[in-house]
Amino acid sequence: MINDQKYLRLDNKYKNNQEKYTYGKKTNVLILGAGSWGTALAITSSNKNNTCIWSRNTEQTNNMILHRENKAYLPGIKFKPDLAITNDIDHAIKFILSNDAQPLIIIGVPVSGVSEICSLLSKYSDCISFEEIPVIWTCKGLETNTSNLIHEIIQRDLVSSKFTHGILSGPSFASEVALDLPTALTVASNSNNLCKITIDALHNNKLRIYSSEDVIGVEVGGALKNIMSIACGISDGLDLGNNARAALITRGLIETKRFGLALGAANDTFYGLSGLGDLVLTSTSNLSRNRNIGIKIGNGLSIKEILGLKITAEGVRCALSVRTRARNMNIVLPITEAVCSILFEQTNPIDAVNMLLSREACHE
Secondary structure, eight states, rough: OOOHHHHHHHHHHHHTTOOOTTTTTOOEEEEEESSHHHHHHHHHHTTEEEEEEESSOOOHHHHHHHHHTTTTTBBBOOOOOOOOOEOOOOHHHHHHHHTTOEEEEEEOHHHHHHHHHHHHHHHHTTTTTTSSSOOEOOOOOTTTOOOOHHHHHHHHOOOOOOOEEEESOOOOHHHHHHOOOEEEEEESOOOOOHHHHHHHHHOSSSSEEEEEOOOOHHHHHHHHHHEEEHHHHHHHHTTTTHHHHHHHHHHHHHHHHHHHHHOOOOOOGGSSSIIHHHHHHHOOOOOOOHHHHHHHHHHTOOOOHHHHTTTOOOHHHHHHHHHHHHHHOOOOOOOHHHHHHHSSSSOOHHHHHHHHTOOOOOOO
């Protein structure tokens, strides 16, 4: 807990909503998580904001401080001198409440770490008003044991009667964002103010941020594109050709939309950056970890052998969670079912492909 009265006083304006954020001034951006994506956002954010990146790992923190780069995830890309680095969460919370600047918290951990981050933040609920301090997340997937979407995890685990939350997603590889290559993302939120704050903090002439109100649609697009990317990788590993990949991308988009609409998403979201855009990127690029896992499966490796190579991808964990939730809602997801049967039920990839091809023809 923070006992420093200076920071408690600073936060009063957010609790009482006495002052409004003035767009165009610097934001205090706290990024929780120092993986590739959290690091990339810290690098780009530090170009225009007061930015701090927090890592739970002391050794990683010390290495980043010493070398001014994240050698484990984005080697060779140097940090700006004023990018703050810490593994002290007290220090991180004090950072975002300083200088009378608008705070913005970005959760940059995998889906499996979101619940723990929420519990960590909840310890500061006496000095942080989450209704006034926006929280956005960047991970893509569903919780393994519950099949919850990220916003459902946060609603469950972040101790606050109200909070301003949103998701930042879209077709992007962390390395390209860190290298300042052109990228477009979507921030979706239940708060127009959060979208404005996020855009003001991160939007620049290389990183374009578009806004949306469809949190569920953006979440679903980001989660299921990983599964479809594995499917496309399997197809490419089996040398089934470009036609097959195009068919999987197209039908994968339909499958993603079917799942999302059943959960309350908006139709148009799936034809935007976080839907079609992200799906095309991860299903066709060699930088995609999910696609590369699929290629290895198509080449004859088992998922156990692949995970033994320490290759991680959200799509593997997400596939079972999506299948479980879809079955509970009586939603038919043929590609997801096929991927799960290959990953977890030792179905031969060729047999799974044949099962997909043997499905009865239907109206598109």
